[in-house]
Amino acid sequence: MAWAPNPPNFYRQFTSENLERLDQWKKEHCSELDKNGDASISLLNLPAELRYLVPPSTPPNGDYRLFGVTRTTRDYLRPLEEQGITQLYPPTTSIHTPDRGVHLRQLTRSILLSFLELIGILSQNPSEIERKQEEIKTMFLNALHLINEYRPHQARESLILRMEDEIERGRAEVDEIKRLKTKVEGLVKAADEDAVMADAGAPLNGLVNGEPNGIHRSGSEETGDLRVQRAIWDLLNTELSGS
Incomplete structure:
Protein backbone atom coordinates (compact mmCIF):
# COMPACT_ATOMS: atom_id res chain seq x y z
CA MET A 1 0.00 0.00 0.00
CA ALA A 2 1.28 3.44 -0.92
CA TRP A 3 1.92 5.94 1.88
CA ALA A 4 -0.13 8.55 -0.01
CA PRO A 5 -2.99 8.31 -2.52
CA ASN A 6 -2.19 8.65 -6.20
CA PRO A 7 -2.79 12.06 -7.80
CA PRO A 8 -5.88 12.46 -9.98
CA ASN A 9 -5.47 11.26 -13.55
CA PHE A 10 -6.02 14.69 -15.09
CA TYR A 11 -2.58 15.84 -13.92
CA ARG A 12 -1.27 14.16 -17.07
CA GLN A 13 -3.03 16.85 -19.13
CA PHE A 14 -0.75 19.61 -17.78
CA THR A 15 1.85 19.41 -20.54
CA SER A 16 3.68 22.11 -22.48
CA GLU A 17 1.87 21.08 -25.64
CA ASN A 18 -1.56 21.46 -24.05
CA LEU A 19 -0.60 24.82 -22.56
CA GLU A 20 0.42 26.06 -26.01
CA ARG A 21 -2.85 24.78 -27.45
CA LEU A 22 -4.80 26.61 -24.73
CA ASP A 23 -2.91 29.84 -25.46
CA GLN A 24 -3.67 29.43 -29.15
CA TRP A 25 -7.34 28.87 -28.39
CA LYS A 26 -7.41 32.06 -26.28
CA LYS A 27 -5.85 34.06 -29.12
CA GLU A 28 -8.48 32.79 -31.53
CA HIS A 29 -11.22 33.86 -29.11
CA CYS A 30 -9.49 37.03 -27.86
CA SER A 31 -12.46 39.28 -28.62
CA GLU A 32 -14.69 37.35 -26.27
CA LEU A 33 -12.00 37.14 -23.58
CA ASP A 34 -11.31 40.90 -23.72
CA LYS A 35 -14.94 41.58 -22.90
CA ASN A 36 -15.55 39.03 -20.16
CA GLY A 37 -12.16 37.68 -19.08
CA ASP A 38 -11.10 34.08 -18.54
CA ALA A 39 -14.31 33.33 -16.67
CA SER A 40 -16.19 33.51 -19.99
CA ILE A 41 -14.37 30.45 -21.31
CA SER A 42 -16.95 27.73 -21.80
CA LEU A 43 -15.48 24.41 -20.79
CA LEU A 44 -17.85 22.63 -23.15
CA ASN A 45 -16.29 24.47 -26.11
CA LEU A 46 -12.81 23.27 -25.19
CA PRO A 47 -11.35 19.86 -26.03
CA ALA A 48 -11.52 17.42 -23.15
CA GLU A 49 -7.75 17.46 -22.57
CA LEU A 50 -7.74 21.28 -22.22
CA ARG A 51 -10.64 21.69 -19.82
CA TYR A 52 -8.57 20.94 -16.73
CA LEU A 53 -6.10 23.71 -17.62
CA VAL A 54 -8.66 26.48 -17.10
CA PRO A 55 -8.49 27.72 -13.47
CA PRO A 56 -11.75 28.13 -11.57
CA SER A 57 -13.27 31.58 -11.35
CA THR A 58 -12.93 33.70 -8.23
CA PRO A 59 -15.66 32.99 -5.64
CA PRO A 60 -18.27 35.73 -6.06
CA ASN A 61 -19.16 35.96 -2.36
CA GLY A 62 -15.83 34.96 -0.82
CA ASP A 63 -16.93 31.44 0.19
CA TYR A 64 -15.63 28.25 -1.39
CA ARG A 65 -15.38 24.55 -0.63
CA LEU A 66 -12.06 22.79 -0.05
CA PHE A 67 -12.07 19.03 0.51
CA GLY A 68 -15.72 19.20 1.45
CA VAL A 69 -15.24 22.02 3.99
CA THR A 70 -16.71 25.48 3.39
CA ARG A 71 -14.06 28.17 3.71
CA THR A 72 -14.01 31.91 3.20
CA THR A 73 -11.58 34.46 1.79
CA ARG A 74 -12.75 37.08 4.27
CA ASP A 75 -10.16 37.86 6.92
CA TYR A 76 -11.96 37.73 10.24
CA LEU A 77 -11.95 35.60 13.36
CA ARG A 78 -14.97 33.36 13.47
CA PRO A 79 -16.69 33.09 16.87
CA LEU A 80 -16.32 29.81 18.70
CA GLU A 81 -20.04 29.14 18.43
CA GLU A 82 -19.86 29.22 14.63
CA GLN A 83 -17.09 26.61 14.79
CA GLY A 84 -19.11 24.32 17.03
CA ILE A 85 -16.86 24.92 20.04
CA THR A 86 -18.13 25.66 23.54
CA GLN A 87 -16.99 29.09 24.74
CA LEU A 88 -15.74 28.86 28.33
CA TYR A 89 -15.35 32.59 28.98
CA PRO A 90 -18.02 35.34 28.91
CA PRO A 91 -18.88 36.78 25.49
CA THR A 92 -17.47 40.10 24.39
CA THR A 93 -20.86 41.78 24.77
CA SER A 94 -21.09 40.82 28.45
CA ILE A 95 -20.70 43.65 30.95
CA HIS A 96 -18.79 41.27 33.25
CA THR A 97 -16.03 40.55 30.72
CA PRO A 98 -12.63 41.46 32.27
CA ASP A 99 -9.30 41.62 30.51
CA ARG A 100 -8.48 38.73 28.14
CA GLY A 101 -5.29 38.13 30.06
CA VAL A 102 -7.34 37.10 33.10
CA HIS A 103 -9.17 34.48 31.04
CA LEU A 104 -5.89 33.19 29.59
CA ARG A 105 -4.45 32.69 33.07
CA GLN A 106 -7.61 30.94 34.22
CA LEU A 107 -7.61 28.64 31.21
CA THR A 108 -3.92 27.84 31.73
CA ARG A 109 -4.55 26.82 35.34
CA SER A 110 -7.57 24.77 34.29
CA ILE A 111 -5.53 22.97 31.63
CA LEU A 112 -2.83 22.07 34.16
CA LEU A 113 -5.41 20.83 36.65
CA SER A 114 -7.25 18.84 33.97
CA PHE A 115 -3.97 17.23 32.91
CA LEU A 116 -3.39 16.03 36.48
CA GLU A 117 -6.94 14.68 36.53
CA LEU A 118 -6.25 12.94 33.22
CA ILE A 119 -3.28 11.15 34.76
CA GLY A 120 -5.47 10.01 37.65
CA ILE A 121 -8.14 8.74 35.24
CA LEU A 122 -5.54 6.75 33.30
CA SER A 123 -4.51 4.99 36.51
CA GLN A 124 -8.03 4.31 37.78
CA ASN A 125 -10.63 4.31 34.99
CA PRO A 126 -9.11 4.56 31.48
CA SER A 127 -12.56 4.23 29.86
CA GLU A 128 -13.35 7.87 30.76
CA ILE A 129 -10.24 9.28 29.15
CA GLU A 130 -12.05 10.51 26.02
CA ARG A 131 -14.31 12.84 28.00
CA LYS A 132 -11.36 14.43 29.78
CA GLN A 133 -9.44 14.73 26.52
CA GLU A 134 -12.34 16.63 24.96
CA GLU A 135 -12.43 18.97 27.94
CA ILE A 136 -8.72 19.72 27.61
CA LYS A 137 -9.10 20.19 23.85
CA THR A 138 -11.92 22.70 24.39
CA MET A 139 -9.78 24.63 26.88
CA PHE A 140 -6.88 24.79 24.43
CA LEU A 141 -9.16 26.00 21.62
CA ASN A 142 -10.58 28.72 23.86
CA ALA A 143 -7.07 29.84 24.83
CA LEU A 144 -5.95 29.92 21.19
CA HIS A 145 -9.05 31.92 20.26
CA LEU A 146 -8.25 34.50 22.93
CA ILE A 147 -4.67 34.74 21.64
CA ASN A 148 -5.89 35.17 18.05
CA GLU A 149 -8.04 38.10 19.15
CA TYR A 150 -4.77 39.94 19.76
CA ARG A 151 -3.60 39.41 16.16
CA PRO A 152 -5.03 42.70 14.79
CA HIS A 153 -3.35 44.59 17.63
CA GLN A 154 -0.09 42.73 16.97
CA ALA A 155 -0.25 43.55 13.26
CA ARG A 156 -0.94 47.22 14.01
CA GLU A 157 1.95 47.47 16.47
CA SER A 158 4.29 45.69 14.04
CA LEU A 159 3.35 48.17 11.33
CA ILE A 160 3.94 51.09 13.71
CA LEU A 161 7.40 49.77 14.62
CA ARG A 162 8.30 49.30 10.98
CA MET A 163 7.16 52.82 10.08
CA GLU A 164 9.13 54.24 13.00
CA ASP A 165 12.23 52.39 11.78
CA GLU A 166 11.75 53.83 8.30
CA ILE A 167 11.37 57.34 9.72
CA GLU A 168 14.52 56.96 11.84
CA ARG A 169 16.44 55.63 8.85
CA GLY A 170 15.29 58.59 6.75
CA ARG A 171 16.28 61.06 9.45
CA ALA A 172 19.72 59.45 9.74
CA GLU A 173 20.21 59.77 5.99
Missing part, protein backbone atom coordinates in the same frame (compact mmCIF):
# COMPACT_ATOMS: atom_id res chain seq x y z
CA VAL A 174 19.16 63.43 6.07
CA ASP A 175 21.58 64.13 8.94
CA GLU A 176 24.38 62.39 7.03
CA ILE A 177 23.65 64.47 3.92
CA LYS A 178 23.68 67.66 5.99
CA ARG A 179 27.02 66.68 7.53
CA LEU A 180 28.55 66.04 4.10
CA LYS A 181 27.08 69.30 2.84
CA THR A 182 28.78 71.18 5.68
CA LYS A 183 32.15 69.58 4.88
CA VAL A 184 31.84 70.33 1.16
CA GLU A 185 30.86 73.92 1.87
CA GLY A 186 33.94 74.24 4.08
CA LEU A 187 36.19 73.01 1.28
CA VAL A 188 34.58 75.36 -1.25
CA LYS A 189 34.85 78.30 1.13
CA ALA A 190 38.52 77.59 1.75
CA ALA A 191 39.11 77.38 -2.00
CA ASP A 192 37.34 80.71 -2.55
CA GLU A 193 39.52 82.37 0.08
CA ASP A 194 42.65 81.00 -1.58
CA ALA A 195 41.44 82.24 -4.97
CA VAL A 196 40.76 85.74 -3.60
CA MET A 197 44.24 85.92 -2.12
CA ALA A 198 45.76 84.74 -5.41
CA ASP A 199 43.75 87.30 -7.40
CA ALA A 200 44.90 90.11 -5.11
CA GLY A 201 48.52 89.46 -6.01
CA ALA A 202 48.00 88.60 -9.71
CA PRO A 203 48.66 91.20 -12.53
CA LEU A 204 45.89 92.38 -14.84
CA ASN A 205 46.92 90.71 -18.07
CA GLY A 206 43.58 90.50 -19.87
CA LEU A 207 44.32 93.29 -22.37
CA VAL A 208 47.92 92.28 -22.90
CA ASN A 209 46.89 88.86 -24.15
CA GLY A 210 44.02 90.26 -26.18
CA GLU A 211 41.33 89.10 -23.75
CA PRO A 212 38.54 91.69 -23.58
CA ASN A 213 36.81 90.16 -20.52
CA GLY A 214 39.28 91.15 -17.82
CA ILE A 215 41.58 88.98 -15.72
CA HIS A 216 42.99 85.87 -17.35
CA ARG A 217 43.08 82.77 -15.12
CA SER A 218 46.57 81.70 -14.23
CA GLY A 219 47.82 78.13 -14.07
CA SER A 220 48.02 78.23 -10.27
CA GLU A 221 44.31 79.10 -10.03
CA GLU A 222 43.33 76.21 -12.28
CA THR A 223 45.51 73.88 -10.24
CA GLY A 224 43.79 75.10 -7.08
CA ASP A 225 40.34 74.36 -8.55
CA LEU A 226 41.41 70.84 -9.47
CA ARG A 227 42.78 70.36 -5.98
CA VAL A 228 39.44 71.39 -4.45
CA GLN A 229 37.50 69.08 -6.78
CA ARG A 230 39.75 66.16 -5.91
CA ALA A 231 39.36 66.93 -2.22
CA ILE A 232 35.57 66.95 -2.55
CA TRP A 233 35.54 63.64 -4.45
CA ASP A 234 37.92 62.07 -1.93
CA LEU A 235 35.67 63.22 0.88
CA LEU A 236 32.56 61.78 -0.77
CA ASN A 237 34.29 58.49 -1.58
CA THR A 238 35.52 58.14 1.99
CA GLU A 239 32.17 58.92 3.55
CA LEU A 240 30.05 56.84 1.17
CA SER A 241 32.34 53.82 1.23
CA GLY A 242 32.25 53.77 5.00
CA SER A 243 28.44 54.04 5.23
Whole structure:
Protein backbone atom coordinates (compact mmCIF):
# COMPACT_ATOMS: atom_id res chain seq x y z
CA MET A 1 0.00 0.00 0.00
CA ALA A 2 1.28 3.44 -0.92
CA TRP A 3 1.92 5.94 1.88
CA ALA A 4 -0.13 8.55 -0.01
CA PRO A 5 -2.99 8.31 -2.52
CA ASN A 6 -2.19 8.65 -6.20
CA PRO A 7 -2.79 12.06 -7.80
CA PRO A 8 -5.88 12.46 -9.98
CA ASN A 9 -5.47 11.26 -13.55
CA PHE A 10 -6.02 14.69 -15.09
CA TYR A 11 -2.58 15.84 -13.92
CA ARG A 12 -1.27 14.16 -17.07
CA GLN A 13 -3.03 16.85 -19.13
CA PHE A 14 -0.75 19.61 -17.78
CA THR A 15 1.85 19.41 -20.54
CA SER A 16 3.68 22.11 -22.48
CA GLU A 17 1.87 21.08 -25.64
CA ASN A 18 -1.56 21.46 -24.05
CA LEU A 19 -0.60 24.82 -22.56
CA GLU A 20 0.42 26.06 -26.01
CA ARG A 21 -2.85 24.78 -27.45
CA LEU A 22 -4.80 26.61 -24.73
CA ASP A 23 -2.91 29.84 -25.46
CA GLN A 24 -3.67 29.43 -29.15
CA TRP A 25 -7.34 28.87 -28.39
CA LYS A 26 -7.41 32.06 -26.28
CA LYS A 27 -5.85 34.06 -29.12
CA GLU A 28 -8.48 32.79 -31.53
CA HIS A 29 -11.22 33.86 -29.11
CA CYS A 30 -9.49 37.03 -27.86
CA SER A 31 -12.46 39.28 -28.62
CA GLU A 32 -14.69 37.35 -26.27
CA LEU A 33 -12.00 37.14 -23.58
CA ASP A 34 -11.31 40.90 -23.72
CA LYS A 35 -14.94 41.58 -22.90
CA ASN A 36 -15.55 39.03 -20.16
CA GLY A 37 -12.16 37.68 -19.08
CA ASP A 38 -11.10 34.08 -18.54
CA ALA A 39 -14.31 33.33 -16.67
CA SER A 40 -16.19 33.51 -19.99
CA ILE A 41 -14.37 30.45 -21.31
CA SER A 42 -16.95 27.73 -21.80
CA LEU A 43 -15.48 24.41 -20.79
CA LEU A 44 -17.85 22.63 -23.15
CA ASN A 45 -16.29 24.47 -26.11
CA LEU A 46 -12.81 23.27 -25.19
CA PRO A 47 -11.35 19.86 -26.03
CA ALA A 48 -11.52 17.42 -23.15
CA GLU A 49 -7.75 17.46 -22.57
CA LEU A 50 -7.74 21.28 -22.22
CA ARG A 51 -10.64 21.69 -19.82
CA TYR A 52 -8.57 20.94 -16.73
CA LEU A 53 -6.10 23.71 -17.62
CA VAL A 54 -8.66 26.48 -17.10
CA PRO A 55 -8.49 27.72 -13.47
CA PRO A 56 -11.75 28.13 -11.57
CA SER A 57 -13.27 31.58 -11.35
CA THR A 58 -12.93 33.70 -8.23
CA PRO A 59 -15.66 32.99 -5.64
CA PRO A 60 -18.27 35.73 -6.06
CA ASN A 61 -19.16 35.96 -2.36
CA GLY A 62 -15.83 34.96 -0.82
CA ASP A 63 -16.93 31.44 0.19
CA TYR A 64 -15.63 28.25 -1.39
CA ARG A 65 -15.38 24.55 -0.63
CA LEU A 66 -12.06 22.79 -0.05
CA PHE A 67 -12.07 19.03 0.51
CA GLY A 68 -15.72 19.20 1.45
CA VAL A 69 -15.24 22.02 3.99
CA THR A 70 -16.71 25.48 3.39
CA ARG A 71 -14.06 28.17 3.71
CA THR A 72 -14.01 31.91 3.20
CA THR A 73 -11.58 34.46 1.79
CA ARG A 74 -12.75 37.08 4.27
CA ASP A 75 -10.16 37.86 6.92
CA TYR A 76 -11.96 37.73 10.24
CA LEU A 77 -11.95 35.60 13.36
CA ARG A 78 -14.97 33.36 13.47
CA PRO A 79 -16.69 33.09 16.87
CA LEU A 80 -16.32 29.81 18.70
CA GLU A 81 -20.04 29.14 18.43
CA GLU A 82 -19.86 29.22 14.63
CA GLN A 83 -17.09 26.61 14.79
CA GLY A 84 -19.11 24.32 17.03
CA ILE A 85 -16.86 24.92 20.04
CA THR A 86 -18.13 25.66 23.54
CA GLN A 87 -16.99 29.09 24.74
CA LEU A 88 -15.74 28.86 28.33
CA TYR A 89 -15.35 32.59 28.98
CA PRO A 90 -18.02 35.34 28.91
CA PRO A 91 -18.88 36.78 25.49
CA THR A 92 -17.47 40.10 24.39
CA THR A 93 -20.86 41.78 24.77
CA SER A 94 -21.09 40.82 28.45
CA ILE A 95 -20.70 43.65 30.95
CA HIS A 96 -18.79 41.27 33.25
CA THR A 97 -16.03 40.55 30.72
CA PRO A 98 -12.63 41.46 32.27
CA ASP A 99 -9.30 41.62 30.51
CA ARG A 100 -8.48 38.73 28.14
CA GLY A 101 -5.29 38.13 30.06
CA VAL A 102 -7.34 37.10 33.10
CA HIS A 103 -9.17 34.48 31.04
CA LEU A 104 -5.89 33.19 29.59
CA ARG A 105 -4.45 32.69 33.07
CA GLN A 106 -7.61 30.94 34.22
CA LEU A 107 -7.61 28.64 31.21
CA THR A 108 -3.92 27.84 31.73
CA ARG A 109 -4.55 26.82 35.34
CA SER A 110 -7.57 24.77 34.29
CA ILE A 111 -5.53 22.97 31.63
CA LEU A 112 -2.83 22.07 34.16
CA LEU A 113 -5.41 20.83 36.65
CA SER A 114 -7.25 18.84 33.97
CA PHE A 115 -3.97 17.23 32.91
CA LEU A 116 -3.39 16.03 36.48
CA GLU A 117 -6.94 14.68 36.53
CA LEU A 118 -6.25 12.94 33.22
CA ILE A 119 -3.28 11.15 34.76
CA GLY A 120 -5.47 10.01 37.65
CA ILE A 121 -8.14 8.74 35.24
CA LEU A 122 -5.54 6.75 33.30
CA SER A 123 -4.51 4.99 36.51
CA GLN A 124 -8.03 4.31 37.78
CA ASN A 125 -10.63 4.31 34.99
CA PRO A 126 -9.11 4.56 31.48
CA SER A 127 -12.56 4.23 29.86
CA GLU A 128 -13.35 7.87 30.76
CA ILE A 129 -10.24 9.28 29.15
CA GLU A 130 -12.05 10.51 26.02
CA ARG A 131 -14.31 12.84 28.00
CA LYS A 132 -11.36 14.43 29.78
CA GLN A 133 -9.44 14.73 26.52
CA GLU A 134 -12.34 16.63 24.96
CA GLU A 135 -12.43 18.97 27.94
CA ILE A 136 -8.72 19.72 27.61
CA LYS A 137 -9.10 20.19 23.85
CA THR A 138 -11.92 22.70 24.39
CA MET A 139 -9.78 24.63 26.88
CA PHE A 140 -6.88 24.79 24.43
CA LEU A 141 -9.16 26.00 21.62
CA ASN A 142 -10.58 28.72 23.86
CA ALA A 143 -7.07 29.84 24.83
CA LEU A 144 -5.95 29.92 21.19
CA HIS A 145 -9.05 31.92 20.26
CA LEU A 146 -8.25 34.50 22.93
CA ILE A 147 -4.67 34.74 21.64
CA ASN A 148 -5.89 35.17 18.05
CA GLU A 149 -8.04 38.10 19.15
CA TYR A 150 -4.77 39.94 19.76
CA ARG A 151 -3.60 39.41 16.16
CA PRO A 152 -5.03 42.70 14.79
CA HIS A 153 -3.35 44.59 17.63
CA GLN A 154 -0.09 42.73 16.97
CA ALA A 155 -0.25 43.55 13.26
CA ARG A 156 -0.94 47.22 14.01
CA GLU A 157 1.95 47.47 16.47
CA SER A 158 4.29 45.69 14.04
CA LEU A 159 3.35 48.17 11.33
CA ILE A 160 3.94 51.09 13.71
CA LEU A 161 7.40 49.77 14.62
CA ARG A 162 8.30 49.30 10.98
CA MET A 163 7.16 52.82 10.08
CA GLU A 164 9.13 54.24 13.00
CA ASP A 165 12.23 52.39 11.78
CA GLU A 166 11.75 53.83 8.30
CA ILE A 167 11.37 57.34 9.72
CA GLU A 168 14.52 56.96 11.84
CA ARG A 169 16.44 55.63 8.85
CA GLY A 170 15.29 58.59 6.75
CA ARG A 171 16.28 61.06 9.45
CA ALA A 172 19.72 59.45 9.74
CA GLU A 173 20.21 59.77 5.99
CA VAL A 174 19.16 63.43 6.07
CA ASP A 175 21.58 64.13 8.94
CA GLU A 176 24.38 62.39 7.03
CA ILE A 177 23.65 64.47 3.92
CA LYS A 178 23.68 67.66 5.99
CA ARG A 179 27.02 66.68 7.53
CA LEU A 180 28.55 66.04 4.10
CA LYS A 181 27.08 69.30 2.84
CA THR A 182 28.78 71.18 5.68
CA LYS A 183 32.15 69.58 4.88
CA VAL A 184 31.84 70.33 1.16
CA GLU A 185 30.86 73.92 1.87
CA GLY A 186 33.94 74.24 4.08
CA LEU A 187 36.19 73.01 1.28
CA VAL A 188 34.58 75.36 -1.25
CA LYS A 189 34.85 78.30 1.13
CA ALA A 190 38.52 77.59 1.75
CA ALA A 191 39.11 77.38 -2.00
CA ASP A 192 37.34 80.71 -2.55
CA GLU A 193 39.52 82.37 0.08
CA ASP A 194 42.65 81.00 -1.58
CA ALA A 195 41.44 82.24 -4.97
CA VAL A 196 40.76 85.74 -3.60
CA MET A 197 44.24 85.92 -2.12
CA ALA A 198 45.76 84.74 -5.41
CA ASP A 199 43.75 87.30 -7.40
CA ALA A 200 44.90 90.11 -5.11
CA GLY A 201 48.52 89.46 -6.01
CA ALA A 202 48.00 88.60 -9.71
CA PRO A 203 48.66 91.20 -12.53
CA LEU A 204 45.89 92.38 -14.84
CA ASN A 205 46.92 90.71 -18.07
CA GLY A 206 43.58 90.50 -19.87
CA LEU A 207 44.32 93.29 -22.37
CA VAL A 208 47.92 92.28 -22.90
CA ASN A 209 46.89 88.86 -24.15
CA GLY A 210 44.02 90.26 -26.18
CA GLU A 211 41.33 89.10 -23.75
CA PRO A 212 38.54 91.69 -23.58
CA ASN A 213 36.81 90.16 -20.52
CA GLY A 214 39.28 91.15 -17.82
CA ILE A 215 41.58 88.98 -15.72
CA HIS A 216 42.99 85.87 -17.35
CA ARG A 217 43.08 82.77 -15.12
CA SER A 218 46.57 81.70 -14.23
CA GLY A 219 47.82 78.13 -14.07
CA SER A 220 48.02 78.23 -10.27
CA GLU A 221 44.31 79.10 -10.03
CA GLU A 222 43.33 76.21 -12.28
CA THR A 223 45.51 73.88 -10.24
CA GLY A 224 43.79 75.10 -7.08
CA ASP A 225 40.34 74.36 -8.55
CA LEU A 226 41.41 70.84 -9.47
CA ARG A 227 42.78 70.36 -5.98
CA VAL A 228 39.44 71.39 -4.45
CA GLN A 229 37.50 69.08 -6.78
CA ARG A 230 39.75 66.16 -5.91
CA ALA A 231 39.36 66.93 -2.22
CA ILE A 232 35.57 66.95 -2.55
CA TRP A 233 35.54 63.64 -4.45
CA ASP A 234 37.92 62.07 -1.93
CA LEU A 235 35.67 63.22 0.88
CA LEU A 236 32.56 61.78 -0.77
CA ASN A 237 34.29 58.49 -1.58
CA THR A 238 35.52 58.14 1.99
CA GLU A 239 32.17 58.92 3.55
CA LEU A 240 30.05 56.84 1.17
CA SER A 241 32.34 53.82 1.23
CA GLY A 242 32.25 53.77 5.00
CA SER A 243 28.44 54.04 5.23
